[in-house]
Amino acid sequence: ETGVTQTPRHLVMGMTNKKSLKCEQHLGHNAMYWYKQSAKKPLELMFVYNFKEQTENNSVPSRFSPECPNSSHLFLHLHTLQPEDSALYLCASSQPGASGSSYEQYFGPGTRLTVT
């Protein structure tokens, strides 16, 4: 266990559905991230939150909407997705700004999303 949990682990949704992915970290970190991992492609950074503020949006389509109510929780709200959005969505957390080796990111197990 990495201290980062994600629910659900698997999700199948139609293109007209609305669903949300949830991430929770128990590590006391102040930065949280959403990544997308598609087959045969590198991990793509989607969003970064530092101290609950969004600091990076990597040109993600508006059908993906993140929410960070506090430093421990991160959501990804999904609506009107396309089949090409099917992928593994990974959440991670880290403690930026600390000295030493504190820049590593701790990943959750991911949510396997299938859009039909």
Place this chain on the structure above:
Amino acid sequence: SQKIEQNSEALNIQEGKTATLTCNYTNYSPAYLQWYRQDPGRGPVFLLLIRENEKEKRKERLKVTFDTTLKQSLFHITASQPADSATYLCAPSNQAGTALIFGKGTTLSVSS
């Protein structure tokens, strides 16, 4: 645009040999470079971080080098074991450590 290349998609070696994985980057001057291991269906797990002013970092059977002139990092696993079979990802990052750009990864298979 920034580009990360890992030498090959797959690397097959015999148990006991040293595995060497390569990560090259262009149009980027990272302050740090991290290596992660990812097993199928799971999230990446952090292995090592090396700073731009460090030439080499070791942890047990793992060794990472960082050559900012060549814009390259090498990741070595000595005395490899079948349990080392996984995909290894390299990720340069900025000074804050928040913006990681991941390579596609190299899938290592160690046969007994």
